[in-house]
Amino acid sequence: MRPNNDRRSGVEDPEDEPRLERFRDSHPSRIGVGRAGSRPRTETLLEFRLDHAKARDAVTTHVSDDLVADLDLVSVRSRAESKTEFLAEPSRGRDISEETAERIREDCAMEPQVQIVVSDGLSSTAVETNVPELLPVLRDGLADRGLDVGTPIFVEYGRVDVMDAIGAELGADCCVNLVGERPGLATNESLSAYFVADPERGGATSEKSVISNIHRNGIPPVEAGAEIAAVLEELCEAERNGCDTGDP
Amino acid sequence: MGSKETGYTATIDGIEHEFDSIRSVLAKANERKSGDELAGLAASSSAERIAAKDIVSRLTLETLYENPVVPADEDEVTRTIRDGVCEETYAEIADWTVADLREFLLAESTDDEAIRALREGLTSEMIAAVTKLMSNLDLVVAAAKMTVVARCNSTIGTEGTVSFRLQPNDPADETENILQSVREGLSYGVGDAVIGINPVSDDAAQVKEILQATAEFIDRWDVPTQNCVLGHITTQMDAVRNGAPADLLFQSIAGTERGNREFGIDVELLDDAAELGRNLCRGDGPNVMYFETGQGAELSNDAHEGVDQLTLEARCYGLAREYDPFLVNTVVGFIGPEYLYDGKQVIRAGLEDVFMGKLHGLPMGIDACYTNHTKADQNDIENLAVLLTAAGANFFITVPMGDDVMLNYQSNSYHDGPTLRSLFGLQAAPEFEAWLEEMGITDDGRLTERAGDPTIFTQP
Numbered sequence: 001m002r003p004n005n006d007r008r009s010g011v012e013d014p015e016d017e018p019r020l021e022r023f024r025d026s027h028p029s030r031i032g033v034g035r036a037g038s039r040p041r042t043e044t045l046l047e048f049r050l051d052h053a054k055a056r057d058a059v060t061t062h063v064s065d066d067l068v069a070d071l072d073l074v075s076v077r078s079r080a081e082s083k084t085e086f087l088a089e090p091s092r093g094r095d096i097s098e099e100t101a102e103r104i105r106e107d108c109a110m111e112p113q114v115q116i117v118v119s120d121g122l123s124s125t126a127v128e129t130n131v132p133e134l135l136p137v138l139r140d141g142l143a144d145r146g147l148d149v150g151t152p153i154f155v156e157y158g159r160v161d162v163m164d165a166i167g168a169e170l171g172a173d174c175c176v177n178l179v180g181e182r183p184g185l186a187t188n189e190s191l192s193a194y195f196v197a198d199p200e201r202g203g204a205t206s207e208k209s210v211i212s213n214i215h216r217n218g219i220p221p222v223e224a225g226a227e228i229a230a231v232l233e234e235l236c237e238a239e240r241n242g243c244d245t246g247d248p
Numbered sequence: 249m250g251s252k253e254t255g256y257t258a259t260i261d262g263i264e265h266e267f268d269s270i271r272s273v274l275a276k277a278n279e280r281k282s283g284d285e286l287a288g289l290a291a292s293s294s295a296e297r298i299a300a301k302d303i304v305s306r307l308t309l310e311t312l313y314e315n316p317v318v319p320a321d322e323d324e325v326t327r328t329i330r331d332g333v334c335e336e337t338y339a340e341i342a343d344w345t346v347a348d349l350r351e352f353l354l355a356e357s358t359d360d361e362a363i364r365a366l367r368e369g370l371t372s373e374m375i376a377a378v379t380k381l382m383s384n385l386d387l388v389v390a391a392a393k394m395t396v397v398a399r400c401n402s403t404i405g406t407e408g409t410v411s412f413r414l415q416p417n418d419p420a421d422e423t424e425n426i427l428q429s430v431r432e433g434l435s436y437g438v439g440d441a442v443i444g445i446n447p448v449s450d451d452a453a454q455v456k457e458i459l460q461a462t463a464e465f466i467d468r469w470d471v472p473t474q475n476c477v478l479g480h481i482t483t484q485m486d487a488v489r490n491g492a493p494a495d496l497l498f499q500s501i502a503g504t505e506r507g508n509r510e511f512g513i514d515v516e517l518l519d520d521a522a523e524l525g526r527n528l529c530r531g532d533g534p535n536v537m538y539f540e541t542g543q544g545a546e547l548s549n550d551a552h553e554g555v556d557q558l559t560l561e562a563r564c565y566g567l568a569r570e571y572d573p574f575l576v577n578t579v580v581g582f583i584g585p586e587y588l589y590d591g592k593q594v595i596r597a598g599l600e601d602v603f604m605g606k607l608h609g610l611p612m613g614i615d616a617c618y619t620n621h622t623k624a625d626q627n628d629i630e631n632l633a634v635l636l637t638a639a640g641a642n643f644f645i646t647v648p649m650g651d652d653v654m655l656n657y658q659s660n661s662y663h664d665g666p667t668l669r670s671l672f673g674l675q676a677a678p679e680f681e682a683w684l685e686e687m688g689i690t691d692d693g694r695l696t697e698r699a700g701d702p703t704i705f706t707q708p
Contacts, residue, residue, distance in 0.1 A: 010700075011700055011701045011702075011703075012697070013697070013701075014701045014702075014703045015698075015701060015703045015704055015706070016703035016706050017703075019703050019706055020701070020702065020703050023428050023702070027425055027428055027429070028418065028419055028420075028425065028653045029416075029418075029425070029429055029647075029648040029649070029651065029653050030648045030649035030651055031428060031429055031432040031648045031649075031702065032432065032702060033648070033649055034700055035436075035663060035695075035699070035700045038436075038663055038666040038667040038670060038695060039663055039667060040649060040661065040663050044649060048626070048649055048650065048651060049626070051651075052620065052625060052626070052658070055620040056620060056625075058620075059620060059621050087585045087586065087589075087621060087623075088282045088285070088286065088585060088586055088589060089286060089586065090586050122620075122621050182619065182620060182621055182656070183620050183621075184620065184653070184656040185620075185651050185653075185656075185658070186653060
């Protein structure tokens with residue numbers, strides 16, 4: 001006998017079909033999915049596998065060189081030499097080599113008020129889907145506020161704290177790092193913006209402020225660009241005032 | 249008496265491998281794990297790994313007893329483990345080598361009772377050491393011999409059963425969503441170990457609200473199980489003091505005093521919690537505590553004290569056994585690829601942890617899981633679940649379709665509960681098995697047409 005694959009919910013003859021559908025449509029988890037024997041139905045299984053496949057691809061693929069060029073980013077690499085090394089040794093993704101430091105000191109503007117960093121982090125997909133829309137809004141927002149913005153940098157195999165090393169080398173007042181978040185099954189496109197004022201190597205991730213959940217179904221990238229510019233203005237302001245008080 | 253440590257050497261194919269301490273020999277004897285490499289403790293070659301195993305095989309249990317990996321005067325976990333050892337039992341086996349222990353555990357003549365008689369003489373370091381000599385199948389065979397029964401409202405771990413935690417987490421702590429996921433899970437026959445929720449907000453009022461909602465549901469449908477909301481132990485204690493109906497109290501634990509401090513706990517706090525649990529939790533008991541562990545937790549909190557992650561994991565179990573818990577499980581693949589790189593390492597660690605927990609006498613289960621930056625997929629943890637059902641694990645964590653949308657990781661699916669039971673001819677916890685039959689979810693242990701329909705729980 002051929003199984004009935006046209007069911008509205010995954011469950012055959014539920015006691016309360018409308019209720020089941022209501023929950024199935026509104027519930028954040030995969031429920032009301034039914035079964036094939038004791039195993040998941042084919043459709044449910046393939047949906048799950050597709051979501052995981054997209055998450056894996058976000059982790060393992062690379063941000064395209066074309067995109068980095070189109071966005072006019074100076075491209076560098078963290079101390080990690082490969083994805084494998086990046087995943088197995090997180091500390092390598094938080095720093096840059098002396099050679100890279102020399103290069104950015106040559107190629108990038110020194111002592112900017114704001115340094116923009118973009119890092120692939122755990123999702124290249126997040127960078128590719130959000131940054132092209134976000135970055136122009138952010139740049140305009142910073143320009144409107146009269147802030148001096150440095151040369152934006154892309155870090156391959158970069159983690160959040162890599163902006164400490166970059167900011168310190170360039171003598172930036174503050175930094176923002178747009179970094180791909182660890183993908184979930186619900187989205188592989190989520191980006192975070194981390195902030196640090198007066199960057200120094202070795203600063204803790206937990207002490208950095210953050211706007212997370214930037215993606216088309218979360219905070220849309222255009223909106224995020226405007227919010228990030230506002231946060232950076234406040235940070236620069238606070239940094240300036242902090243300096244005025246003459247603290248050592 | 250007592251052999252204080254000096255250098256240790258093994259010669260393989262004419263090449264001498266030298267190790268400067270027992271701690272180092274133990275670390276290098278591990279199967280390859282990214283976390284030990286990250287900590288700079290791992291063997292530098294495959295041959296060195298085997299040389300270290302060779303030395304471990306010849307260490308006596310006395311040497312391990314005399315040389316805990318963290319000194320007793322510096323660490324209360326070491327002291328707790330040592331105080332838990334029965335001196336008379338230990339004296340009988342002090343001159344055994346670790347190889348002797350391995351072959352004892354594997355001998356046909358060694359049954360559950362024989363292991364029980366020996367258990368109190370073992371420190372966590374001895375158990376860690378023998379684990380390093382075991383192959384994956386060795387671990388399954390030895391773990392399968394051990395039966396550890398624990399009782400709260402249901403009885404788990406009896407021979408011929410396997411239980412499941414129903415984990416209905418919700419990204420917004422919405423109680424109606426949580427209950428809907430509970431209905432879904434129960435309709436697959438999972439939930440006999442615990443209905444356990446990880447709250448988003450670690451707040452006593454929130455914890456109480458979820459405990460109340462699940463307790464009411466359990467009472468309404470007369471489900472022979474227990475509830476638990478896995479906030480910080482102090483949050484749960486506050487909630488229970490404020491009248492929240494909790495059956496179990498939960499806490500994550502570490503294998504060093506410093507690691508526990510990072511979790512915001514110490515032995516004194518756990519003692520207080522256990523007493524509060526016995527007095528104020530509504531579970532029948534006598535077992536009312538629930539602990540989670542997982543290789544790499546200490547390193548991630550910079551509290552590993554130069555000790556490898558397997559040995560530290562064993563020490564978690566040494567601490568846990570002081571509290572006669574109802575549930576202990578390792579959360580094996582949650583921590584990320586810098587500790588367990590891929591499916592192979594996750595599977596190995598899962599087998600090690602369940603074996604070590606059972607050898608400590610714990611009602612041991614597992615959250616067989618992975619995050620999306622680990623090189624693993626659902627097939628790996630389905631494999632692990634089959635292996636560990638064969639090994640007689642007390643319980644597994646299950647989530648809807650394997651996808652936990654709150655913690656953002658994947659574990660076994662509700663579907664895997666009835667699958668593993670039917671594959672191995674096992675039943676649910678006896679009280680729960682009877683309830684499943686009464687509810688018409690199973691008939692003679694097999695899923696009925698009602699199974700998988702969460703709306704069977706929505707009629708008045």
